[in-house]
Amino acid sequence: xRVLIVYAHHEPKSFNAALKDHAVARLEAAGHSVVVSDLYxxxxxxxxxxxxxxxxxxxxxxxxxxxxxxxxxxxxTLSDDIVAEQAxxxxxxxxILQFPMWWFSLPAVLKGWIDRVFTVxxxxxxxAWYDNGKFRGKRAMLSLTTGSPAPSFSGRGLHGDxxxxxxxxxxxxxxxxxxxxxxxxxxxxxxxxxDEGRAAMLDAHGRHIDGLxxxxxxxxxxxxxxxxRVLKPDVVPATSGQHD
Amino acid sequence: xRVLIVYAHHEPKSFNAALKDHAVARLEAAGHSVVVSDLYxxxxxxxxxxxxxxxxxxxxxxxxxxxxxxxxxxxxTLSDDIVAEQAxxxxxxxxILQFPMWWFSLPAVLKGWIDRVFTVxxxxxxxAWYDNGKFRGKRAMLSLTTGSPAPSFSGRGLHGDxxxxxxxxxxxxxxxxxxxxxxxxxxxxxxxxxDEGRAAMLDAHGRHIDGLxxxxxxxxxxxxxxxxRVLKPDVVPATSGQHD
Numbered sequence: 230x231r232v233l234i235v236y237a238h239h240e241p242k243s244f245n246a247a248l249k250d251h252a253v254a255r256l257e258a259a260g261h262s263v264v265v266s267d268l269y270x271x272x273x274x275x276x277x278x279x280x281x282x283x284x285x286x287x288x289x290x291x292x293x294x295x296x297x298x299x300x301x302x303x304x305x306t307l308s309d310d311i312v313a314e315q316a317x318x319x320x321x322x323x324x325i326l327q328f329p330m331w332w333f334s335l336p337a338v339l340k341g342w343i344d345r346v347f348t349v350x351x352x353x354x355x356x357a358w359y360d361n362g363k364f365r366g367k368r369a370m371l372s373l374t375t376g377s378p379a380p381s382f383s384g385r386g387l388h389g390d391x392x393x394x395x396x397x398x399x400x401x402x403x404x405x406x407x408x409x410x411x412x413x414x415x416x417x418x419x420x421x422x423x424d425e426g427r428a429a430m431l432d433a434h435g436r437h438i439d440g441l442x443x444x445x446x447x448x449x450x451x452x453x454x455x456x457x458r459v460l461k462p463d464v465v466p467a468t469s470g471q472h473d
Numbered sequence: 474x475r476v477l478i479v480y481a482h483h484e485p486k487s488f489n490a491a492l493k494d495h496a497v498a499r500l501e502a503a504g505h506s507v508v509v510s511d512l513y514x515x516x517x518x519x520x521x522x523x524x525x526x527x528x529x530x531x532x533x534x535x536x537x538x539x540x541x542x543x544x545x546x547x548x549x550t551l552s553d554d555i556v557a558e559q560a561x562x563x564x565x566x567x568x569i570l571q572f573p574m575w576w577f578s579l580p581a582v583l584k585g586w587i588d589r590v591f592t593v594x595x596x597x598x599x600x601a602w603y604d605n606g607k608f609r610g611k612r613a614m615l616s617l618t619t620g621s622p623a624p625s626f627s628g629r630g631l632h633g634d635x636x637x638x639x640x641x642x643x644x645x646x647x648x649x650x651x652x653x654x655x656x657x658x659x660x661x662x663x664x665x666x667x668d669e670g671r672a673a674m675l676d677a678h679g680r681h682i683d684g685l686x687x688x689x690x691x692x693x694x695x696x697x698x699x700x701x702r703v704l705k706p707d708v709v710p711a712t713s714g715q716h717d
Contacts, residue, residue, distance in 0.1 A: 336521065
């Protein structure tokens with residue numbers, strides 16, 4: 230199978246780099262092929278903007294990023310860096326996002342990878358979302374590190390439940406686009422646990438990697454649950470694409 | 474009082490721009506002074522990196538963004554764009570983030586404003602978080618627009634409860650730094666409701682703006698709740714600052 234790892238850490242000697250390298254080695258040893266997008270090394274542009282579209286504007290008088298992105302995808306006029314990332318993702322059977330959790334979310338460069346690469350048409354659009362999402366059949370997994378230790382991220386912990394913290398990414402990005410979302414690997418406080426602790430984390434990470442194509446994904450309510458009860462009164466056109 | 478609005482939309486004719494202009498006018502009419510950071514117009518760099526620090530590295534052999542940021546803040550060697558934003562925030566009594574919700578979160582440029590401006594020392598550090606956060610006494614409010622209509626963001630809606638979606642920002646960014654967090658203003662699907670609907674949204678927005686310094690903030694468990702029950706076993710050094 231083919232795996233895309235999108236990696237967002239500056240430092241080759243970081244624990245995030247170790248996790249990325251570990252995933253590559255373990256997946257390749259299992260016969261998979263791996264492509265890594267090293268966002269900082271690539272100098273990947275984080276901020277969405279009109280430079281992302283090289284053709285004529287759909288509406289030269291009023292810039293809407295979403296619809297312009299959809300048009301540029303249709304007409305083949307997205308910027309080269311976006312086209313390259315879309316090609317990697319299109320070919321991947323699984324996506325791993327490897328990042329240090331910053332401010333309870335993705336570092337901006339990784340959020341920007343999503344904002345810019347997941348255009349209308351390519352990643353979603355119209356009724357193509359959730360179960361019917363464009364990336365259905367692909368798997369996705371978050372692999373992240375934190376500063377604080379695990380108890381801080383329990384349901385009664387100081388920072389609150391990790392599943393709740395990751396919900397907007399799991400549901401609103403990955404499941405929204407149709408991915409089967411695997412339980413995340415979280416390396417809690419790698420700087421607090423010493424070499425032995427980090428070795429144990431790599432072992433746990435290895436079990437997530439080994440199960441990338443076999444572990445049961447997280448549960449999300451299927452569209453049918455909503456169509457029967459909630460969705461019908463508020464069927465809407467594509468969301469972000471209409472955004473203003 | 475002094476208000477900082479951090480605004481993340483490209484288009485001056487957008488509804489986000491209308492909300493920003495509306496807030497400025499209404500606050501100034503009430504005698505407050507307002508500063509706007511227009512991130513796209515400023516060309517604000519979204520991606521955190523070593524260029525953010527102009528002095529010697531704390532560790533030239535292993536780049537850790539958090540500690541380097543803390544050192545640069547202490548030694549006055551942060552990049553000029555970060556210094557300028559920190560000065561605006563230090564002087565503000567209230568912060569409003571005005572943005573279109575992209576992928577259930579902040580656009581990357583606004584996430585990057587947080588990643589880069591909220592350095593250790595300036596925005597948090599050691600025990601200075603939550604109730605003891607550096608920005609205690611200041612107020613903060615999210616003001617955002619969505620593509621989908623309100624019922625999609627109910628607890629039983631297709632996208633799930635908006636409060637749950639915003640939790641990582643409310644708790645993990647704003648409350649983490651000590652802000653009193655106001656209930657958000659959400660303009661649901663402004664492109665779906667016509668001129669009359671948008672006028673009603675501006676009215677509702679105005680009530681949020683009018684209450685910026687008087688409305689009761691959202692509830693968050695105080696640190697004391699955790700110190701008694703959960704925090705003590707896992708007291709930790711500053712989180713993101715140690716991150717790797």
